[in-house]
Amino acid sequence: MTKFNTFKELADDTKEKMKSYHDYPIKTLSRYDGIVKIIGHLMKQNNCVYSTNIIDQWLKECTIKFSKSTVERYRRVACLLSDNYHGNLDGWKIYSSQPCLIPKSNEYLNVINDYKIFLENEEYSTKTILCRLHDARYFLVYLENNNVFNTKDISHQMISNYILSEHFENRKIAGISA
Known part of the structure; x- marks a missing residue:
């Protein structure tokens, strides 16, 4: 150090x-x-x-x-x-602005784990994996908070409601810029 x-x-x-x-x-x-x-x-x-x-x-x-x-x-x-x-800066890190939400159900924890393995196998960058897992966790916690505990019960309407939820308020439209 x-x-x-x-x-x-x-x-x-x-x-x-x-x-x-x-x-x-x-x-x-x-x-x-x-x-x-x-x-x-x-x-x-x-x-x-x-x-x-x-x-x-x-x-x-x-x-x-x-x-x-x-x-x-x-x-x-x-x-x-x-x-x-403290001698711990050994690469770029993403510092969360708030505690990471984690789903509680075993099914959703398995979904997150499987998704992580998929992203790693597809050779996504570490930052991309972290961001995508973060987004997936938020969605799965949203589902749990709405008493949906099985992926088979997810509907298009639930996804639409999530996108319209408080989590996405005040977001600016962004896209690819030249």
Whole structure:
């Protein structure tokens, strides 16, 4: 584990590691410097190299009203910094913005496992597999919450209702861009 003497050392090292993985989202890197500048000021105020607790507390108590997506950006950078600070940053990771929902029924757990095996056999990238499994889990939990515990009972109407559910509110239409 690398010992960092200053927050700047940690931030610079984290950024270099992110760049070396060649698999990071460009938006994360473009926002990184601005977020790190603010977090660095916070660490300096608290006379420490790094503390996730201080960042979390600041985000909760911040007088500036951040949007949910801005809080998630800060949290993502904080997770990268934390992993590097603790010697665990060894590749690009997806940091969930909320706890991952997991279906409870054995049938749906088996569906998730089979789907994961299928995606791996089809040689999808790790990020794609994680995203698709995340989406599948949310759908299966939605079904469980609506008392549907068997895949044979899923109807087109249930799928439509899921797409119209709260989970998809405020989503922007996206597609392939040139």
